[in-house]
Amino acid sequence: MHELKIPTERHTQLIDISGQVREAIAGRSGSAVLVYVPHTTAGLTINEHADPMVARDFEMALEKIVPEDWGWQHIEEGEENAPSHPRASLMGPQLVIPLTDEGELALGTWQGIFFCEFDGPRTRSVYVTVLA
Amino acid sequence: MHELKIPTERHTQLIDISGQVREAIAGRSGSAVLVYVPHTTAGLTINEHADPMVARDFEMALEKIVPEDWGWQHIEEGEENAPSHPRASLMGPQLVIPLTDEGELALGTWQGIFFCEFDGPRTRSVYVTVLA
Amino acid sequence: MHELKIPTERHTQLIDISGQVREAIAGRSGSAVLVYVPHTTAGLTINEHADPMVARDFEMALEKIVPEDWGWQHIEEGEENAPSHPRASLMGPQLVIPLTDEGELALGTWQGIFFCEFDGPRTRSVYVTVLA
Numbered sequence: 001m002h003e004l005k006i007p008t009e010r011h012t013q014l015i016d017i018s019g020q021v022r023e024a025i026a027g028r029s030g031s032a033v034l035v036y037v038p039h040t041t042a043g044l045t046i047n048e049h050a051d052p053m054v055a056r057d058f059e060m061a062l063e064k065i066v067p068e069d070w071g072w073q074h075i076e077e078g079e080e081n082a083p084s085h086p087r088a089s090l091m092g093p094q095l096v097i098p099l100t101d102e103g104e105l106a107l108g109t110w111q112g113i114f115f116c117e118f119d120g121p122r123t124r125s126v127y128v129t130v131l132a
Numbered sequence: 133m134h135e136l137k138i139p140t141e142r143h144t145q146l147i148d149i150s151g152q153v154r155e156a157i158a159g160r161s162g163s164a165v166l167v168y169v170p171h172t173t174a175g176l177t178i179n180e181h182a183d184p185m186v187a188r189d190f191e192m193a194l195e196k197i198v199p200e201d202w203g204w205q206h207i208e209e210g211e212e213n214a215p216s217h218p219r220a221s222l223m224g225p226q227l228v229i230p231l232t233d234e235g236e237l238a239l240g241t242w243q244g245i246f247f248c249e250f251d252g253p254r255t256r257s258v259y260v261t262v263l264a
Numbered sequence: 265m266h267e268l269k270i271p272t273e274r275h276t277q278l279i280d281i282s283g284q285v286r287e288a289i290a291g292r293s294g295s296a297v298l299v300y301v302p303h304t305t306a307g308l309t310i311n312e313h314a315d316p317m318v319a320r321d322f323e324m325a326l327e328k329i330v331p332e333d334w335g336w337q338h339i340e341e342g343e344e345n346a347p348s349h350p351r352a353s354l355m356g357p358q359l360v361i362p363l364t365d366e367g368e369l370a371l372g373t374w375q376g377i378f379f380c381e382f383d384g385p386r387t388r389s390v391y392v393t394v395l396a
Contacts, residue, residue, distance in 0.1 A: 001163075001230050001238060031265075031393050032298050034164050036230050038240030040180040045353040048304040053337040054349050060337075061330055061350045066193055073185040073192075085186050086193045089177040093243075094228050096358050098265050098300050098393040106265060106391055108302030111357075127238055129163050129230040132264040132396040133295075133362050133370060166296050168362050170372030172312040198325055205317040205324075217318050218325045221309040225375075226360050259370055261295050261362040264396040 002128045008120035012063055012087075014045075014055035016112045021128055022105060029103055030130035035095045037126055041084035041119035043091030044126075049112025062087045062118070084118035091116045096131070134260040140252035144195055144219075146177070146187035148244045153260055154237060161235055162262035167227045169258055173216035173251035175223030176258075181244025194219045194250070216250035223248045228263070266392040272384035276327055276351075278309075278319035280376045285392055286369060293367055294394035299359045301390055305348035305383035307355030308390075313376025326351045326382070348382035355380045360395070 002024040006017060025033055037044055048054040065087075072082030095113060098106040107113070115126060134156040138149060157165055169176055180186040197219075204214030227245060230238040239245070247258060266288040270281060289297055301308055312318040329351075336346030359377060362370040371377070379390060 001232065031395055034228055034230055036228075036238065038238065038243060040178070040186075040240070040242045046304070046357045047349050047353050048338075051338050051340075053339075054304075054346075057336050057338050057346055058350055058353070061334065061347075064334060065197060065329060070193065070196060072189050074180075074183055074189050075185075076183075082186075082189055083193075085179050086190055089179050089190070090222060090354060092224060092356060093178045096228055096298055096300075096360055098298055098391050100265065106300065106302065108304070108389075110304045111302060125240075127230050131163055133364065166360055166362055168360075168370065170370065170375060172310070172318075172372070172374045197329060202325065202328060204321050206312075206315050206321050207317075208315075214318075214321055215325075217311050218322055221311050221322070222354060224356060225310040228360055257372075259362050263295055 004126040006115050006124045006126055008117040008122055011120055012059045013117040013120055014058050014114040016049050017115045018113045021113050024128040025130055028130045030099060030132050032096050032098045032131045034129040034131055037093050039124060041081055041088050042124055043088040043093060043116040044095045045091045045114050045116055046095060046111050047114060048110045050110055081119045087118040136258040138247050138256045138258055140249040140254055143252055144191045145249040145252055146190050146246040148181050149247045150244045153245050156260040157262055160262045162231055162264050164228050164230045164263045166261040166263055169225050171256060173213055173220050174256055175220040175225060175248040176227045177223045177246050177248055178227060178243050179246060180242045182242055213251045219250040268390040270379050270388045270390055272381040272386055275384055276323045277381040277384055278322050278378045280313050281379045282377045285377050288392040289394055292394045294363055294396050296360050296362045296395045298393040298395055301357050303388060305345055305352050306388055307352040307357060307380040308359050309355045309378050309380055310359060310375050311378060312374045314374055345383045351382040
């Protein structure tokens with residue numbers, strides 16, 4: 001299990017971490033890669049990395065799908081992050097990506113791996129594990 | 133593949149099953165654990181287990197994201213569970229969690245594994261499989 | 265890694281691919297199957313296959329959860345597919361399904377594996393990998 005450190009800059013922010021995941025698995029063999037977030041207000045998704053506006057659209061969409069004003073019961077002193085929790089779970093805590101016979105991530109042409117911050121800025125961890 | 137039995141008590145209910153998953157994998161070795169729900173109106177997520185209000189917030193949020201009054205076409209005699217199906221899929225049918233070198237679930241400090249009931253009360257199954 | 269080809273017919277369409285996944289893994293042994301979509305406007309989910317209205321309900325629900333009129337920033341010439349991207353990510357790019365001791369998909373009685381098209385019609389790929 002390899003650990004990446006991801007610094008985030010905004011409250012809600014998608015960050016392309018494809019390069020870091022690729023580096024973490026370089027030279028290792030297996031059938032798939034598990035990418036995992038050990039946080040409860042951040043998630044992972046795979047989507048288009050060519051146009052950065054797609055990531056911005058996700059940030060807007062998640063804040064609209066799960067809005068601030070729903071009468072949340074979870075309250076942390078000094079924080080207002082209740083909607084961050086379901087936003088994170090809608091994206092999900094993990095990705096599993098197959099490896100090609102050459103040991104490369106089998107990402108599609110337009111696909112990038114995105115860390116999804118919903119309660120930043122923070123420094124976050126991501127675990128990368130190669131599955132047999 | 134180990135099978136857990138989870139009794140649920142309410143129509144929509146998140147239940148922390150971290151302890152049962154931990155017991156199911158005790159003494160087994162591998163790189164990750166697959167937790168899987170063989171149902172179509174229940175799912176799984178990972179989120180905060182410290183404050184039980186987070187689970188209550190999820191129950192409220194999923195019922196708002198996918199409301200009852202959307203003109204559903206799926207009708208079962210005596211049941212009104214059409215929105216339960218997409219609610220379950222938004223959380224997802226499976227989780228894959230890495231194992232540490234010591235064989236422990238690599239859950240973050242605040243993370244718990246939650247069974248997500250969307251058509252209870254029922255007795256549900258959860259499958260636990262260790263991946264190599 | 266085995267590749268399936270899935271032709272789709274509508275802009276938003278769920279298609280049961282359980283049979284194709286079953287064929288792809290026939291005679292192979294392992295602990296689980298990874299099903300993966302290398303696209304950014306399509307996803308995968310598991311849900312009820314008995315009543316086809318459940319799939320139709322998903323199509324309606326995803327178009328309502330992520331509507332067309334949210335002021336999207338991602339614009340492709342000649343295409344209006346910005347909301348297709350988050351719809352795909354809400355379903356997710358992959359599924360991991362345990363295998364029984366007999367090497368069968370451990371799907372529940374009502375469960376089918378659905379390819380989720382959000383920008384069709386197209387011909388799509390799905391990768392199937394058996395995990396050890």
